[in-house]
Amino acid sequence: MHRLNGIGAGTQLGSGPARFLSSRFEAQAGERQIPETDVRAEMDRFDAAVVSSDAEMERISAGERFPTQIAREMVDMHRAILGSPELADSARTLIQKRRIGAEWAIRQVVAELRRTFSEIEDERIRARFEDVEAVAERLLRALLDDRDFVIDEQFAGTIAIGAQLSALEALELHHYGAAGFATEHGGPTSHATIVARALGVPYAFGVHGLMSASARPSRFGWTARPVRSFRAPIRPRNGSSRREAARRSSASEWSTLRDSSPP
Numbered sequence: 001m002h003r004l005n006g007i008g009a010g011t012q013l014g015s016g017p018a019r020f021l022s023s024r025f026e027a028q029a030g031e032r033q034i035p036e037t038d039v040r041a042e043m044d045r046f047d048a049a050v051v052s053s054d055a056e057m058e059r060i061s062a063g064e065r066f067p068t069q070i071a072r073e074m075v076d077m078h079r080a081i082l083g084s085p086e087l088a089d090s091a092r093t094l095i096q097k098r099r100i101g102a103e104w105a106i107r108q109v110v111a112e113l114r115r116t117f118s119e120i121e122d123e124r125i126r127a128r129f130e131d132v133e134a135v136a137e138r139l140l141r142a143l144l145d146d147r148d149f150v151i152d153e154q155f156a157g158t159i160a161i162g163a164q165l166s167a168l169e170a171l172e173l174h175h176y177g178a179a180g181f182a183t184e185h186g187g188p189t190s191h192a193t194i195v196a197r198a199l200g201v202p203y204a205f206g207v208h209g210l211m212s213a214s215a216r217p218s219r220f221g222w223t224a225r226p227v228r229s230f231r232a233p234i235r236p237r238n239g240s241s242r243r244e245a246a247r248r249s250s251a252s253e254w255s256t257l258r259d260s261s262p263p
């Protein structure tokens with residue numbers, strides 16, 4: 001038995017066969033220069049991927065298969081990021097001015113946003129970069145027509161394991177009956193953690209070495225007591241419930257992030 005150390009996002013314990021998610025940005029797309037005559041077509045291709053990604057996220061919140069309130073909170077956040085000037089408009093500018101492929105433009109924008117987020121002092125806001133990565137990954141998969149990353153019935157009864165986990169992926173995995181989640185990265189204030197706690201799904205994050213080839217388990221389980229039960233850093237005011245406070249916070253976080261970004 002190989003033991004790894006991590007942190008539980010609650011008091012729930014879970015075990016089951018391990019099933020691995022694709023790693024973030026696993027599909028490689030290097031720099032690609034395009035002739036000036038193809039810039040318009042590349043812009044149209046990028047815009048089509050944005051529309052496709054947005055529609056896919058909207059289906060998550062609109063469908064009956066997901067818990068309505070928390071799904072809408074998370075989808076609203078991710079859709080705001082997708083359509084933001086920082087992501088979409090910046091990528092369009094790179095495609096047009098530098099005449100590079102849409103995939104490489106997204107990677108360049110994400111790299112710049114990573115530097116911006118690293119300079120933000122507020123840890124909770126800094127952690128929102130995981131949401132930016134998740135949205136960018138979804139957009140890349142739409143551009144590349146990546147069919148390898150699929151969340152479906154194959155995850156039923158399993159522990160879904162990955163380097164990271166987005167809030168929307170957590171919702172989808174829960175719908176298909178995953179018994180729990182485990183990731184090498186993540187933290188107590190990530191949206192995946194908040195979703196897992198709200199759904200009552202066992203989640204272990206910060207499991208260092210989880211994705212290394214030598215440590216990849218065929219089964220995964222929580223064998224030690226949870227270190228602590230994390231709670232979202234939200235304080236309800238005026239007698240409102242924690243869930244309602246979380247809804248208000250989630251809806252405003254992306255604008256807060258932009259206001260907090262260094263010039």
